[in-house]
Amino acid sequence: MKYIRNVCLLILFVASPLLMIGGVLLALYRYPEIPFYAWIMMGIGFSLKIANKPLERAFNRNMESMEYDEYGRRKGMEDYSSMSRKERLQVDKQKLAEMERIVSSSALKRMQHPGAKDPDGAMNGLVGMEPVKKQMKMMAARMEYDRENQKKKKKKAGSDTASSRHMMFFGSPGTGKTTVARIMTGFLYKNKFIKENKCLETDGNFLKASTTADTAAKTEIVVRQAFGGVLFIDEAYALLSGDAAGEAAIATLIKQMEDNRDKFVLILAGYTDEMNRLINSNPGFASRFKDYVRFPDYTVDEMCDIFSYMVNQKGLCVDGEAMEHFRIRIAKEKKGKHFGNARTVRNVMEECIDHHAVHIKDGELSGADRYKLVGMDVSENVSEYFGK
Secondary structure: OHHHHHHHHHHHHHHHHHHHHHHHHHHHHHOOOOOHHHHHHHHHHHHHHHOHHHHHHHHHHHHHHHHEOOOOOEOOOOOHHHOOHHHHHHHHHHHHHHHHHHOOHHHHHHHEEEOOOOHHHHHHOOOOOHHHHHHHHHHHHHHHHHHHHHHHOOOOOOOOOHHHHOEEEEEOOOOOHHHHHHHHHHHHHHOOOOOOOEEEEEEHHHHOOOOHHHHHHHHHHHHHHOOOOEEEEEOHHHHOOOOHHHHHHHHHHHHHHHHOOOOOEEEEEEOHHHHHHHHHHOHHHHOOOOEEEEEOOOOHHHHHHHHHHHHHHOOOEEOHHHHHHHHHHHHHHHOOOOOOOHHHHHHHHHHHHHHHHHHHHOOOOOHHHOOEEOHHHOOOOOOOOOOO
16 A cells, blocks of 8 residues: 555646646647636646655655654564564674774773782782782682582583672772782683683773763673673773663663673772672672672781782892891871872882982992892882872
């Protein structure tokens, strides 16, 4: 019926100018006696010309109803698998362009980091963090236990256990949450809970976009990029900003955790109080996380060990006087409101090396001390840069 209606409308379009032209030619041919039917032809043609706009709208509506269904989808393309190769390529290009608009592929690539190749050795090499190490060992043992059970039952490894491995990390800044996330990625890969030894690292602010729709799309893109591995979101409490974008990101994360629970492991991290508010903000979060890892602040002795390790990584060593000066300095830093644990240790170390370089250049230190931090390189006073 719709096809017949369109044919009729097309005939009317064509008839309008033909009738007008035919009437004019007939009138000229019989002039000055213009036959009555010539006037009729010109009148009908002129009337159809006036009605062209409504007829065109009717034609377009009829064409749309023939090409699209009631949901606005082109008929025959409801299913991606039913499209031709050319149509699929066009759709893929459009999807890729939309993804690049929301978050670039280069940004996604920069987020990806390898997990620990030797998670046991990396964990044992951590300074301090005894409660974290103890919990990690327990979690690793459980992963190995589940893996062995799956083998015995001849089930596909990781078929329904990855959903129970979503985690939350709580702790002050600089307590090693990112480092532990990469080590945990290695454990998950080693025990077949994930297919790739990769950790996609981002933060809560990055997930938010200018609109709720773009935020949801951006969050989903980041999650899908993490498929096969771990998605680590630091400062996840930034999603609790009270705006619609944060709520959209949280809702998308919860949905992905449920719909794709066997495809990735999510680790949320942040400061203790803020993360407690995040976990209590939505009941969907609390029900989907099994492991909660709390990271304690480093002791002064542990930070001395970290300082020595970091300095050694720079190709230098620390003498006794320099270490004593550092101990006094870091104890003062620990009381400051901007204290950042290992981050503060690194900042102090960089300051010490700056002083060391100046002392070498000014001849205050001999060549024999070129690769050794001495007492004069380490200030016991808290720098204004770090705050008090």
